């Protein structure tokens with residue numbers, strides 16, 4: 427198989443994803459709060475992928491400004507990621523409509539049918555995260571135009587099941603809408619294997635953090651380049667009465683301080699000095715603002731270094747276009763080698 431035919435085969439495999447996104451490659455740059463702002467998003471879209479702006483906790487005016495600023499840097503399609511429990515979710519969806527955003531990705535829990543309808547009524551395609559086959563089917567019935575399945579290897583807030591198992595559970599059976607696979611993807615061969623299982627495309631976060639165009643603080647990038655897979659650990663909950671939403675991040679002094687804080691709060695609740703709800707709130711607030719502290723201010727000791735296990739595959743700073751080209755070349759080589767072996 428020549429390079430051209432390998433690329434043609436790859437294009438065939440992710441044709442559904444490319445058509446859905448309106449791109450040359452079905453690689454989504456997963457939205458990362460504070461990281462996925464105008465520069466990274468535009469760079470990914472300009473390189474033929476699909477950038478997704480992270481709205482995070484932004485108010486509507488800030489989102490409108492960020493969308494406009496991104497559009498000034500790229501004429502290619504990009505999406506907007508909104509968090510389901512944002513108190514101004516409806517207003518943010520309206521901003522996406524006013525700004526003629528083509529794709530809205532709803533994260534942070536299962537969206538209601540009303541939320542999906544509001545997105546679609548505004549003219550955008552609605553994407554959501556499916557944690558199981560049943561919920562994926564339900565979301566498709568409720569109107570989701572495409573789904574993302576994200577395994578526990580991913581950076582940021584995570585579910586309990588690995589990407590490989592989720593992919594095997596969901597991809598062969600859920601054909602109603604395009605499905606994009608996320609979590610732990612750092613090489614082109616992995617992209618190829620998910621496409622062959624039935625994925626329409628993939629979503630990658632960690633691998634793009636050390637791109638030249640990414641505005642993350644040099645300390646944040648250095649921490650990624652130094653880290654190995656095992657440093658990207660899920661947050662630890664020490665008492666089932668005080669649930670902790672699992673987040674995968676590079677272990678640092680902050681992760682240790684989080685355990686100390688949990689212990690101290692629990693001791694206070696047990697001693698009757700705090701109610702359980704007050705304790706829960708105090709634990710929850712520990713990480714407030716911590717991702718910004720790490721990404722923007724460069725506090726890699728006490729900030730939150732959200733990262734996926736694929737951080738071990740991040741070895742240097744590179745332009746986004748080079749990262750994408752490398753992933754595509756790896757997928758193409760895998761296809762070509764397989765064909766040669768088959769021909770022997």
Ligand SMILES: Cc1cc2nc3c(=O)[nH]c(=O)nc-3n(C[C@H](O)[C@H](O)[C@H](O)COP(=O)(O)O)c2cc1C
Nearest residue numbers: 456457458459533580581582609610631632732734
């Ligand atoms: C620093 C960081 C911040 C993230 N923030 C968000 C977010 O705001 N919204 C979201 O849906 N996903 C968020 N994610 C998840 C990514 O969009 C993506 O799905 C994930 O990184 C894919 O796994 P990978 O890191 O193994 O490539 C974040 C991930 C990282 C590493």
